[in-house]
Amino acid sequence: MKIAAVRVTPIAISDPPLLNASGVHEPFALRSIIEVETDNGLVGLGETYGDKPVLDGLLRVKDRLAGLSPFDLNGLRQRVLSVGPSPVEGVQLDVAPGSQASKSEHKVFGAFEVAFLDLQARSLDLPVHALLGGAVRRKVPFSAYLFFKFASDIDPSYRPDTWGPALDAEGIVAQARTMIDRYGFGSIKLKAGALDPDLEAECLKALKRAFPNHPLRIDPNANWSLDTAIRVAKRLQGDLEYYEDPTPGLEGMSELHRVTGLPLATNMVVTDMKEFRRNIALNGAQIVLSDHHYWGGLRATQMLATMCDTFGLGLSMHSNSHVGISLMAMSHLAAAVPNLTYACDTHYPWQEDEVIRGGKIPIVDGCVTVTDAPGLGVELDRDALAALHEQYLRSGITNRDDVSQMRKFRSDWTRVKPRY
Structure with missing residues (x-):
């Protein structure tokens, strides 16, 4: 062959x-x-x-x-x-x-x-998970991935949606409730770093009140200074499953962990084995969010999982906007990784388009199920x-550019990290 x-x-x-x-x-x-x-x-x-x-x-x-x-x-x-x-x-x-x-x-x-x-x-x-060593779980858990959001009618280029805007605690809690009602997610992640940190912290507190039994995460994408990250951490003590990339750089993450004691997760400052080695020395992140798209595939991510197990680090998966082929690749990989310690991220509920036969892959009770269908178990439509x-x-788009898109609505917008 x-x-x-x-x-x-x-x-x-x-x-x-x-x-x-x-x-x-x-x-x-x-x-x-x-x-x-x-x-x-x-x-x-x-x-x-x-x-x-x-x-x-x-x-x-x-x-x-x-x-x-x-x-x-x-x-x-x-x-x-x-x-x-x-x-x-x-x-x-x-x-x-x-x-x-x-x-x-x-x-x-x-x-x-x-x-x-x-x-x-x-x-x-055989299914792909069999090539990766066999499934240790058939149901792969994912987390509700919440975003602050403009209304879809802010620009006619956006497809109309039923989510509505989410720019305050009320909107975020409503968004979470819809996610959980539709998909049964058992944990919640809030994408932060977009609005004032105190508002974002209040949204996290509102989620804790509304969903007291759901583990919570917040991800400011390194958009908070170390001082801001420490201040918000004190406010959120006891509310977080983990604190994801709140401040830039391994050194900043290391100091944040030293001061707060909170478990820190990253997909930004541990993206290859060189950074992995530095992270072990600095103790900047205690949880690695893997991503087979940029770690070099499924087997390379299994090697990363072994390294996390060796050094006592937690492991989960980062996500980007994707369709069902990537979702199933993630799911087969996660099914075969014994030390997957946290539910994975996915943008999949935000995407309506699909390229696989049969349409969208079901997410039930917060999980994607892997079967013994050959390969990834999906076919192209x-x-x-x-x-x-x-x-x-x-579309006329060849490279993602969130900065220029924001300038359509806020003409003075620039990319600054950390912003707050």
């Missing part, structure tokens, strides 16, 4: 006006859908970022994969490395000052590795793929 063809299709999925530390989400989020076809007709699927630097990297590699066995992951790595690095400017990964963006090769390799593993599993009539590719072409 050899690879005969590789297809990379950029798509744009509708995204609501969700606020974050950089600004506001544009009306569309970009993804790349990968199909790796073999000479016996099997097709493996992958999904990753659709921003131009990553898309360019995928396109530069794809035609070099013909003739490889889908079991030859070392051969895949050699071909990715042979084209050299592609620029990462313009890819917004919410990287804090003082940290490093992960190498573009890791993003490209990881994207193709998922499709290769999907092919391997399909050829053996080619009509949906074509429609979302046309939407990409019409």
Whole structure:
């Protein structure tokens, strides 16, 4: 079984006006859908970022994969490395000052590795989680992911939605209630760093009152100074499951943990093994939020999980705006990682578009269920793929830019970290 063809299709999925530390989400989020076809007709699927630097990297590699066995992951790595690095400017990964963006090769390799593993599993009539060592859980828990949000009618480019605005505690609690009623989530994460920290802290306190049995997290995306992060931490003592990336840099996180004793989580200052090593020395973050999209794939993330277990760190998963292929890759990986200590993040409830047959993947009791269906267990809806590719072409977006989008509503907006 050899690879005969590789297809990379950029798509744009509708995204609501969700606020974050950089600004506001544009009306569309970009993804790349990968199909790796073999000479016996099997097709493996992958999904990753659709921003131009990553898309360019995928396109530069794809035609070099013909003739490889889908079991030859070392051969895949050699071909990715042979084209050299592609620029990462313009890819917004919410990287804090003082940290490093992960190498573009890791993003490209990881994207193709998922499709290769999907092919391997399909050829053996096994689920991907079996290739990763077997499922230690069939139901993978996810967390309700709350955002401060403008009303969708703020700009006609946004798809109308039923969520409504959320710019205060009342709106955030209503949003959480809708998330939990629809999907049964057992924990809650609030994306902060967008509004005044005292308002955001009050929203977290309101969530605690409304959902006293739900573990709570807050993520300011390193948009608070160390002094602000310490001040808010004192207000939220006893309310948090963990405190995610409140202040920039490993040194700042280390001092924050020393002063407050709160468990700190990160997807911003531990994004590769070099940073992992520094984090162990500094004790900046006690929980790593992994992401196979930029750690270099599923097996690399399993290695990260082993490292977390070795050094006594907690482990969960970071999310970006994605469709069902990525959600299932996350879920198969999470199913096979014994030391997944916290429910994973996902933006999936915010996305209405989908490229897989049968539509949206169910989230029931806050969990995605993995089965023994071959591979990732999903198939492409080619009509949906074509429609979302046309939407990409019409959108005119090639790189995510939350700053410029916010300037449409606040002309003096600039990206400043930490802002507060």
